[in-house]
Amino acid sequence: MTAKWEKTEVNVGVLEVEVASDRFANALNDAFKKVSKNVNIPGFRKGKVPRRIFEAKFGVEALYQDAVDLLLPQAYQEAVEEAGIEPVDRPSVDVVQLEQGKPFIFKATVTVKPEVTLGEYKGIEIQDKSFDVTDETIDQEIEQVLKSHAEIEVVEDGAIENGDTVSIDFRGTVDDEPFEGGEAENFQLEIGSGTFIGGFEDQLIGLKTGESRDIEVTFPEDYHVKSLQDKAAKFHVVLHDIKRKVLRELDDEFVQEISDFETVDEYKADLKKRLEERAEQDHKRFIEDEVVSKVTENATIDVPSVMVEHEIDHQLNSFSQQLQMQQIPFDAYLEFTGTSMEEMRNQFREAAEKSVRTSLVLEAITEAEGVTVNDDDLNAELEKVAANTGLELDKVRELMGVRDPNLESFKHDLATRKTIELLVQNSKLA
Template identity: 80%
Template structure:
């Protein structure tokens, strides 16, 4: 077999492949063995029709398509390996020669992984950012803890305040006409959560249980329901009740209830240590993100559209799985938000382009710097997984191999992490 690769565009080329006539003849034999099982000719049992009788009745050409289906995928893969190209999409194939006794010839138009022209990636100057844990940081964290353990009380005699949860009936109209989704009873709404259109929640502040009020709001120009974009709506609202969070007091008793510590001081010291560790990790991630972003911006890549489209597919599939975990059908999400699939794909496009660019640049730097991972490094990382999960090392390896045979993806992740660490070690903080 011979293969010739010729680039026709930036990331597209034609792979011309010639397969020896003997291999095509073998493919025809295999095609006949497959087809003859389904052929019925009077005087012969199914599957026992002689080759000459079959060809006399149907012609050798009747076997061509099955022979091509058998031979082409293998021949194409061999040609790809021989040519050293890296396809990123299924090829478009044209058969050039298909004749008994002659070589089988085809041309495959292939989109390949783009070449990356690396720019500066060592010695990058990164603007440092403070992740210091202050007394204010600790106080804010404690406030969140207190809020998460707050007691809920019904406000019998009082007015709606920011942060309250209210139960309301509402009915919305635009130009006196009701619209879909604009009506509900006993709806639970947290004031200040931003759940409703801007201005709606603010106008509930000051209402008392049993009170009714008309509220006027303007839908944003980019609202997900096109018919309501920019429309002025009036909502008639009736307030049923008010629930308010009452924060607990931070004292030793409270600390003993929510933790293994005895005193507020012990709890604060532990919280500070945990926040400082988190801040350290956040700082490390910030530096990593910055060096990768700068290295990517300094590189030149002619990005194939198909690679971006594949990444969009991947991200949308992940998004759909997240919705499913929240028991929200994907189709229902599109309908509720008034979003078409094309619009959703456009929303993911920028992130997908960045993701593909980053992956290509990291791969190019990894190759340029000869970064690799050893079996010992792989075992060490697997051991970390085992330690954190409570499983033994062999079981972790077995479970990961189900989805990642030979741990190739796992190795690639480690390789990328080493490459990013190389960038960080060679960067400068300003």
């Protein structure tokens, strides 16, 4: 077999492949064995028809498509390896010669992984950012803890305040006409959450249980339902009840209920330690993200659109799985938000292109710097996974081996992390 690669565009080329006639003959034999099992010819049992009888009745051409189906995938893969190219999409195949006794020739139009021209990636200067844990930081965290353990009380005599959760009926109209999704009963709304259109929640403040109020708002220009964009709307709202969070006092009794500590001082000391550890990790990720972003910006690369589309598919699939965890079907989400699939894909496009560019640049640096993953690296990382999951090391290897027998994906991710560490080590903080 011979393969000839010729680039026709920036990331596209034609791979011309010639498969020897004897190999094509073998593929025809295999194709005959396959189709003869289902051929009915009087006087012969299924699978027992001689090939000469089959060809006399149907012609050898009847075997061509099955022979191509059997031969082409393997021949294409061998040709790719011989040409030393990295396809990023399925090829478009044109058969050039398909005749018994002659070589099988085909041309495959292939989109390949783009070349990356690296710019400066060592000595990158990063504007540092403070992640210090201050008394204010600790107080904010404590406030969130108190809120999460707050007691809920029904406000019998009082008006809506910011932070309250209310039960309301509402009916909305645009130009005095009701619209889809503009009406609900006993709707639970947290005031200040930003759940509703801007201005809606603020106008409820001061309303008392049993009272009603007309509220006027304007839908934003980028509202997800196109027919309502930039439209003025009026809502008639009836308030049924008000619930308010009553915060506990941070004292020793409260600390003993929610933690393993006895006193407020012990709890605060531990909280500060945990916040400092989190801040350290946040700072580390910040530096990594900044370095990788600058390095990617410095590189020159023409990303094939097909790679971006594949990444959009991947991100949409992840998003759909997140919705399923919330028991929301993806189609229902599109309908509820008034978003078409094309609009949804466009929402992911910028992030997808950035992700592809970043991955390609990091791969190029990994290769340029000769970053590799040895057995010690692999074992150390697997031990981390085992420690974090509480599983035995052998069990981790077994579970990961089911998804990735040679752990190639895991090794790739580990090599990328080592490359990022190299970039950070060679960067400068300003």
